[in-house]
Amino acid sequence: MGNYVARRIFATIPVMGVVAIIVFLMLRLSPGDPAAIIAGDHATSDEIAEIREHLGLDRPLLEQFIRWLGQLVSGDFGVSIYMEQPVLGLILERVEPTLALAISTMIFAIALAVPLGVIAAWRAGSWVDQTIMALSVLAFSVPVFLIGYGLVMGFSLALELLPVQGFVSISEDPIGFLQHILLPTVALGLVYTALLARITRATMLETLNEDYIRTARAKGLAEPRVLILHALKNASVPIVTTIGTGLALLIGGVVVTESVFAVPGIGRLTIDAVLQRDYPVIQGVILVIAGVYVLVNLAIDLTYSLLDPRIRY
Amino acid sequence: MSSTQSLGTATEVVKAATRRPSRIGSMIRRPLPAMGAVLLLILISVSIGAPWITAQDPFDMNVVDRLQPPNETYFFGTDAFGRDIFTRTLYGGRVSLIIGVSVAVTSTVIGLIIGIIAGYFRMADAILMRIMDGLMAIPGILLAIGLMSLTRASIWVVIIAITIPEVPRVVRLVRSVVLTVREQVYIQAAGAIGTRFPRLMLKHILPNTFAPLIVQATYIAASAVLIESYLSFLGVGTPPEIPSWGNIIAEGRLYVQIAFWNILFPSIFLALMVLSINILGDGLRDMLDPRLARRI
Numbered sequence: 055m056g057n058y059v060a061r062r063i064f065a066t067i068p069v070m071g072v073v074a075i076i077v078f079l080m081l082r083l084s085p086g087d088p089a090a091i092i093a094g095d096h097a098t099s100d101e102i103a104e105i106r107e108h109l110g111l112d113r114p115l116l117e118q119f120i121r122w123l124g125q126l127v128s129g130d131f132g133v134s135i136y137m138e139q140p141v142l143g144l145i146l147e148r149v150e151p152t153l154a155l156a157i158s159t160m161i162f163a164i165a166l167a168v169p170l171g172v173i174a175a176w177r178a179g180s181w182v183d184q185t186i187m188a189l190s191v192l193a194f195s196v197p198v199f200l201i202g203y204g205l206v207m208g209f210s211l212a213l214e215l216l217p218v219q220g221f222v223s224i225s226e227d228p229i230g231f232l233q234h235i236l237l238p239t240v241a242l243g244l245v246y247t248a249l250l251a252r253i254t255r256a257t258m259l260e261t262l263n264e265d266y267i268r269t270a271r272a273k274g275l276a277e278p279r280v281l282i283l284h285a286l287k288n289a290s291v292p293i294v295t296t297i298g299t300g301l302a303l304l305i306g307g308v309v310v311t312e313s314v315f316a317v318p319g320i321g322r323l324t325i326d327a328v329l330q331r332d333y334p335v336i337q338g339v340i341l342v343i344a345g346v347y348v349l350v351n352l353a354i355d356l357t358y359s360l361l362d363p364r365i366r367y
Numbered sequence: 368m369s370s371t372q373s374l375g376t377a378t379e380v381v382k383a384a385t386r387r388p389s390r391i392g393s394m395i396r397r398p399l400p401a402m403g404a405v406l407l408l409i410l411i412s413v414s415i416g417a418p419w420i421t422a423q424d425p426f427d428m429n430v431v432d433r434l435q436p437p438n439e440t441y442f443f444g445t446d447a448f449g450r451d452i453f454t455r456t457l458y459g460g461r462v463s464l465i466i467g468v469s470v471a472v473t474s475t476v477i478g479l480i481i482g483i484i485a486g487y488f489r490m491a492d493a494i495l496m497r498i499m500d501g502l503m504a505i506p507g508i509l510l511a512i513g514l515m516s517l518t519r520a521s522i523w524v525v526i527i528a529i530t531i532p533e534v535p536r537v538v539r540l541v542r543s544v545v546l547t548v549r550e551q552v553y554i555q556a557a558g559a560i561g562t563r564f565p566r567l568m569l570k571h572i573l574p575n576t577f578a579p580l581i582v583q584a585t586y587i588a589a590s591a592v593l594i595e596s597y598l599s600f601l602g603v604g605t606p607p608e609i610p611s612w613g614n615i616i617a618e619g620r621l622y623v624q625i626a627f628w629n630i631l632f633p634s635i636f637l638a639l640m641v642l643s644i645n646i647l648g649d650g651l652r653d654m655l656d657p658r659l660a661r662r663i
Contacts, residue, residue, distance in 0.1 A: 072501025084517035195642035200634035306508030310597050328516040328603050344504040
C-alpha cells in the first residue's frame, strides 16, 4: 500500500521534469533568437543584447537550465517583462475567476452527465439513448463561442436576465457571482458534459452486463438501487479518471470562455502575455497549469487506491 | 484488426452475443455516418468551389455596405469593412480543410514512427514515453498557444502548433497495438523463421495499426479544425488577413450586439464541419474497430 503511494508520487517527478524541459527548450529551440523574440519587432540591437544578458541567454544551455530549475524549485518563476512583476504573483492574482469557473463547470457537468449517462446505458438502444448520444456528439462539435454568444444573445441581451460579461468575486457579492458565472459555466460545461456522459454510458453498459447485476435484479431489488448502488458504484473508477484527464480539455476551454465573457482570469493573462511576447509569464502559466493537472490526477489515483484495494498499477 | 485479435476468449464471444442493446443501436445508427460523409462532402465542395459559387472577392471592401444584415446581394450579410460574409465563409472552409488534413496526416505519421520505436525497442520506450507523458500534462490548446508565440504566425506555424500536442495520443495508441501484437504467436513464428525487422514491421505489425489510426486521424482532424478556430478567435492563430472561420468570428465579435451574423454563419459552418468529421469518425470506428466501439 505505502509502497504504491510512494511509487505513484515518485512517478510525477519525471513528468514534471519533462514539462520543465519542454517549457525551457520551447523558447531556446524556436527559430530565431529568443532575445529578439522577447524584445519584439521594433527593438534595437542594444535592447536585444540587454535582454539576452538579463535572462542569461548568453550562457551555455545546460547552465541556463540548471539555474532556471533552481529558481523554479525555490518558487521563483521569473519576472514579467511587460508588467515587471513576479510571474507567480501575477498568476495568483488571476487565479480566482479561473478556479471558480473551472469548479462550477465541473459541478455542472458532473451533475448533468452522470444521470444522462446512466439513463442512456440503462435504456441502451432506445430513442432516449440515441438522443443523449446524438446531443453529446453535437456538444463535442459546437465551438464554445457559438454557445457562449448564443446564451449572451438570449439571456443577457434579449431577456436581460443575466449580465453580458465580467466577473464578480464570491466574497464580495455571492448573488452577483452566481449571475456572472452561470452563462460561462453552461457554455464551457457542455463539452465536458458530453465527454463524461459518453464514458459514463460506456462503463455502465459494461457493468450492467456483470453477473452481480443479474443477481441483484433477480433477488428483487428496486431498479434505482441496482443502477446506483450496484452498477454506478462499480463503474465509478473510469468515470472519475475521465473527470481528471478531461481536465486538460476543460482548461483549454476555460481560456476561450474567459475571452468570450471577458473574465479577467489566467486565460486572459496568457493571451495578453502571448500578444506581448511576455515569455516568463507564458512559461509560468504552462508550468503551473501542468502542475495542477498532474497533482489533480495524482490525487484521484491515490484516492481510488485507498477506496478500492484492487487497484494497483 | 487481425482475426487472431478479434476472436478473444470464449466468454467474450458469449457476452458479445448476448449483448442485447448494441445490435438495435447499430441499426439505427447506421444511416448517420453516411449523412456525416455527405455533409462533409458538401462542405468540401463549396469550400474548394468557392470561386465558382460566389462572384465576390473575399477581400473586397465596400465601405458603403458595411454591417449589412443578410439580404439578396449578401446572403450572410457584410462585416465592418463591407466584405461579403458568405464569400469569406466559403473561403474560410479552405483554411480549415488544409489545417484539418495537414494536422491529421502529420501527427499520425510522426506518432506512428515514434509509437513503433517505443513499442518495439524497450530502451527507447522509457525515454519516449516520459516525453509523451510530459507533453500530455500540458493542455493541448495551452501548448499550442505557447508554441504560437515563438515565431511570426503563418498557416504552417498553426499546423505545427496544433500537431505537437496531438502526437502523444497517436504514439500511445500505436505503442499499445505494437505491444499487444508483438506477443502474438505469428510474430514469434515470423521471427523464428528469420524474418528481418523491417519486413516484420511493415508486413506483420504495421497493418494492425491502420484501423485504429484511421479512426484516430479523423478525430484529430475534427479537433484541429476546432482548435484553429479557437487560436484565431483568441488572436494568436492564423494571420488575421487570411479569412479563416476563427478570424472572421474574431473580427465579428466586436459587433456581436449589432451584427450577430458576423459570427453566426462562420460558427455554423465550423460546427457543421467538425460535427460531420466526428460523425464520420464514429462510423469508421464502428466499422473498422468493433472492439473499440464497444468500449467508448
